[in-house]
Amino acid sequence: MIQQWLNWRTALTLFAVCIVTGTIFYSNYLSKKIGAEEKQKVETWVEAQKTILTATEQTDLNLAIRISTGNDDIPIIETNEKDSITNNYVNLDSAKVSADKSYLLQKLQEFKSVHPPIILPIPEKPNAENRYYYGESRLQKEVRYYPIVQLIIIGLFIIITVIAQRSRYQNTQNQVWAGLAKETAHQLGTPVTSLEGWVEVLRDIPGNEKLIGEIEKDVNRLKLISDRFGKIGSIPKLEERNLVEQITNMIDYIKKRASGKVQFTFNTNGETNIPAMVSPPLFDWVIENLLKNALDAMEGKGKIDVTVKDEVASVVIDVKDNGKGISKQNIAKVFKPGFTTKKRGWGLGLTLTQRIVEQYHKGKIFVKHSEIGKGTTFRIVLNK
Structure with a gap:
């Protein structure tokens, strides 16, 4: 195409x-x-x-x-x-x-x-x-200036046509993204439901209490992933949530899956409640992707600092790591589909993150600062 x-x-x-x-x-x-x-x-x-x-x-x-x-x-x-x-x-x-x-x-x-x-x-x-x-x-x-006028008109026509075609192509890509996400959610639904049934069967067998708890966590995780994919392509319902609580939960979740050599800090500037209108499962996905990227950049050891600041018209969230950093020529590419520096990966995490922040939450996400060998800071700005 x-x-x-x-x-x-x-x-x-x-x-x-x-x-x-x-x-x-x-x-x-x-x-x-x-x-x-x-x-x-x-x-x-x-x-x-x-x-x-x-x-x-x-x-x-x-x-x-x-x-x-x-x-x-x-x-x-x-x-x-x-x-x-x-x-x-x-x-x-x-x-x-x-x-x-x-x-x-x-x-x-x-x-x-x-x-x-x-x-x-x-x-x-x-x-x-x-x-x-x-x-x-x-x-x-x-007569002499007529070709110049015509060139300007044709140039404008080409620009408008290309913009319209690009917009159409982008809309088509959006539909492909949405269709793929919804199909993924649909395909996950059947095995997740089956797993929930097996959990109930195992619950009736004595001695499986500890095992059931761990399995339930993974099943709930799959349900959350399915729910996230199901919301791609449709307008999510935004709810007022406490971002301090939302981000804390995601840091705790990632911390359990990180090595003991990674240090996490969360700075709220003394605030315990910073309200914002978000889609909870999609917002959690954004924070999770940024934290996972930070972990990958540090290769198992380092420090991740998350800062949230309540400003007059917006809420600013910074996710900073002291990993390998991003080169200047790659900063403009990090949100493009398919771009990745990992040996394994589709290069879609940051693309989805940008889509969730900018299209669904009408906010902004960008690389605030990055330096090779010293780390990277991603910034999210959510309008109040």
Whole structure:
């Protein structure tokens, strides 16, 4: 499916590039064609100016005047042979000319960079001439900038399409995750129920009291795991719980399964009750995953510090270990599915943790700090 999405995106990009490339060539062709026509218009306009300047009483000026006044789009500036502006110009903003003395000079430099001047010699003055510099009409500018506008539009279209496709792909992945989790919960349900029945059978046999207690703990653990998986994909019911109590229970649970060389500390800043809206089984899963990751990072010995702080608008939980740490290039990958530094593992624990915190509890989880050889601190922020 990922390969199909990449092929589709590549085809869309190539199609857009072909459209833009074709448009650029065609726009350049139109721009050159319009430029040639405008040059001819300016030359005709200059001839009309010449006719007006050299007219006698018998000259019919109607056509020349009509041509001279008919140019209402192409900007023109007249200079003398020394390129000094004669204050004869057309199709420029008169208000700007009056307000800014440098406006005409700026326009003249602009026109010089676009087209060479059309020169009109003055017969009665040897070595004298008028030079007419002209710029681009509005139409030519629009044609020239059209490919850029089109490129922006197509670029926006591609971005929106890719975002929509990625969102669709993400939704599909979410559905796969949810389906897999629910199927796991469903498959666990039957053997767990069977185990509960066998526990009741063993309970009736004298001498199994100690054994029954241990088996019940494991069965309850399986029920908890099944319940957690069953809640993935559906909106969990959040309840107000005391986080001090919730975290204490999970620390005690992990502590029993850790070696005696691991030291646990839990700092609540003197608070005994820090309420927050959580889904108890899913929140416990988050703390359990972080504590297990810390144990794995320390390889059997070290120190795990858990801190919970009640702030004005949020509750902040830090889980810190003094293990091997995470390299800078891997910090951005730790929450991605499949990423793991363990020899065994699916690399899904932190992905599920992030999903539970951010999607189901509308909070945040991130690596607050990590240093190779010194340890890592994960931070959870839950909004009140």
